[in-house]
Amino acid sequence: MTINDQLTKLGIELSTAPGAKGSYLPTLVADSIVYVSGTLPLVGDAIQVTGIVGAEVTIEEAQAAARQCMINMFSRLATDLGGLERIAQWVKLTGFVASAPGFTAQPTVMNAASDLVVEVFGDRGRHTRSAVGVSALPLGTPVEIEAILRLEA
Structure with missing residues (x-):
């Protein structure tokens, strides 16, 4: 089953990604390594839920x-990349979770991201990960995720 078949099976439709909104690259390919800048949970041009997880935002909303x-x-x-089939391995996800004081379930929030990558990419989706609590994120988003991947040679 291809990656696109798996996305279709899961009811996920990809859209054309917008360009960077600043002086940075959304992705950078260096040899066979891809670095992906922090990605927000935009739907269209809007963040659907804003706030701090453990205060205004529930774990389920953050997931x-x-x-x-x-x-x-x-x-x-x-x-x-011109398609997702070029990805040989997801290497690392780093998730930033806007967290209330004392909130320690950042890994639980990030499990939703990790689970989806593995569900779509299978063994190629198994990765290392960090889940970091922060006081605030851009646009009031509760979660931002960046990644490192390896491409097929």
Whole structure:
């Protein structure tokens, strides 16, 4: 089953990713390594849920945001790489979770992102990961995710 078949099976439709909104590259390919800048859970041009996880945002809402970050990242990669089949291995995800004082379930939030990558890419989706609590993120988003991947030689 191809990556696109798996996305279709999961009801995920990718869109053309927008360009960078600043002086940075959304993705950078260096040899066979792809670095993906922080990706937000935008739907269209809007963040659906804003706020701090453990205060205004529930774990379930944050997990949905983490999943949307990954769908947006898939779109970004499909646009920039010309397709997702070139990905040989997801190497690392780093998830930033806007967290209330004392909130320690950042890994639970990031499980939604990790699970989706593995569900779509199978063994190629198994990766290392960090889940970091921060006081605030751009546009009030509860989650931002960046990634490192390896391309087929």
